[in-house]
Amino acid sequence: MIRLLEERNFPVGKIRFLASERSVGKTVTFQGESHPFERLTADAFKGVDIVLSSTPASISREFSPIAAKAGAVVVDNSSAWRMDPEVPLVVPEVNKHHIVRHKGIIANPNCSTIQMVVALKPLHDAFTIKRVIVSTYQSVSGAGQSGIGELWAQTEARVNGRAAPAPSKFAYPIAFNCVPQIDDFLPSGYTKEEMKMVLETRKIMDDDSIDVCPTCVRVPVLHSHSESILVETERPITPEAARAVWANAPGLKVVDDPANQKYPLPDEAKDTDDVFVGRIRQDLARPNALLFWCVSDNLRKGAALNAVQIAEELLKLLPIGA
Ligand SMILES: NC(=O)c1ccc[n+]([C@@H]2O[C@H](COP(=O)([O-])OP(=O)(O)OC[C@H]3O[C@@H](n4cnc5c(N)ncnc54)[C@H](OP(=O)(O)O)[C@@H]3O)[C@@H](O)[C@H]2O)c1
Numbered sequence: 001m002i003r004l005l006e007e008r009n010f011p012v013g014k015i016r017f018l019a020s021e022r023s024v025g026k027t028v029t030f031q032g033e034s035h036p037f038e039r040l041t042a043d044a045f046k047g048v049d050i051v052l053s054s055t056p057a058s059i060s061r062e063f064s065p066i067a068a069k070a071g072a073v074v075v076d077n078s079s080a081w082r083m084d085p086e087v088p089l090v091v092p093e094v095n096k097h098h099i100v101r102h103k104g105i106i107a108n109p110n111c112s113t114i115q116m117v118v119a120l121k122p123l124h125d126a127f128t129i130k131r132v133i134v135s136t137y138q139s140v141s142g143a144g145q146s147g148i149g150e151l152w153a154q155t156e157a158r159v160n161g162r163a164a165p166a167p168s169k170f171a172y173p174i175a176f177n178c179v180p181q182i183d184d185f186l187p188s189g190y191t192k193e194e195m196k197m198v199l200e201t202r203k204i205m206d207d208d209s210i211d212v213c214p215t216c217v218r219v220p221v222l223h224s225h226s227e228s229i230l231v232e233t234e235r236p237i238t239p240e241a242a243r244a245v246w247a248n249a250p251g252l253k254v255v256d257d258p259a260n261q262k263y264p265l266p267d268e269a270k271d272t273d274d275v276f277v278g279r280i281r282q283d284l285a286r287p288n289a290l291l292f293w294c295v296s297d298n299l300r301k302g303a304a305l306n307a308v309q310i311a312e313e314l315l316k317l318l319p320i321g322a
Pocket residue numbers: 018019020021022023024040054055056057059076077078079108109110111142143144145302303304
């Protein structure tokens with residue numbers, strides 16, 4: 001997030017960095033200047049216009065209302081507020097018009113949902129999506145720095161003929177494996193991560209009639225999530241028609257040249273801002289269904305970039321600094 005604010009020349013008058021007491025005494029460099037970490041407290045938000053928050057959900061539940069009450073607008077990365085009817089859940093390419101409804105908190109969606117809705121929205125506008133079947137291939141960085149550490153440690157041990165350290169972040173060893181479980185299971189048999197994709201998609205796209213059938217899988221990839229998506233639409237859809245619609249879609253690039261073996265790859269999407277789609281093909285049996293492959297950097301568009309884009313939209317709407 002810090003890097004994105006710098007790269008995008010976000011107009012910052014004054015910036016402060018709040019964290020837990022673990023970070024007090026450490027510093028962070030922003031635009032060439034060193035800033036101390038300050039402890040997050042209830043009186044930390046006086047005079048603050050925008051809070052970019054990326055804490056555990058429990059911390060956001062406690063402090064976001066306090067920040068909002070102090071007059072700030074919180075853009076929150078945690079899952080604490082996403083399904084609160086009072087809180088807009090925003091992907092700027094899809095529903096930036098929801099931002100004006102905020103009451104001091106705006107939620108940043110789940111990473112897998114963000115990249116999927118950037119690809120779905122133009123199709124929904126043109127063909128009306130009825131059903132989405134999605135399988136995800138989610139990188140370990142989606143589980144934070146410790147997820148990355150776990151993949152490295154297990155891989156290194158296995159390559160060197162040692163027993164891999166026991167899993168702690170993931171349910172099973174992630175090195176040389178795929179784990180079809182992200183977050184806890186619900187009584188329905190779906191995981192919480194899968195239900196985020198169902199419910200958040202409907203809220204962002206403003207359409208409760210869209211059926212989403214997800215399977216979320218953790219794979220031994222460091223960065224970028226991939227998704228295999230099948231959409232069923234009300235009107236007939238073809239790869240050519242989808243490509244034409246996607247050609248003008250904001251934040252999306254089509255990489256689809258099977259003759260030259262060109263399609264989106266997680267390793268190539270790392271450190272980029274777009275959502276990439278490829279492997280676009282017709283369902284073999286149905287004229288109203290299309291399959292494609294969708295890849296994006298989960299830490300940028302799937303998290304930090306989307307939050308900064310929301311803040312940029314806020315700047316346009318609010319009399320900040322007035
Ligand atoms: N699409 C998305 O928006 C997306 C994607 C991935 C993750 N997330 C969410 O983003 C959030 C952050 O994830 P993460 O893995 O980076 O979490 P984390 O490492 O546990 O915490 C991130 C930040 O919260 C601070 N923090 C933690 N406990 C605190 C406390 N008791 N008091 C004050 N500050 C505290 C940390 O400060 P210290 O460094 O001092 O501990 C750190 O600055 C999570 O809610 C996660 O689910 C969202």
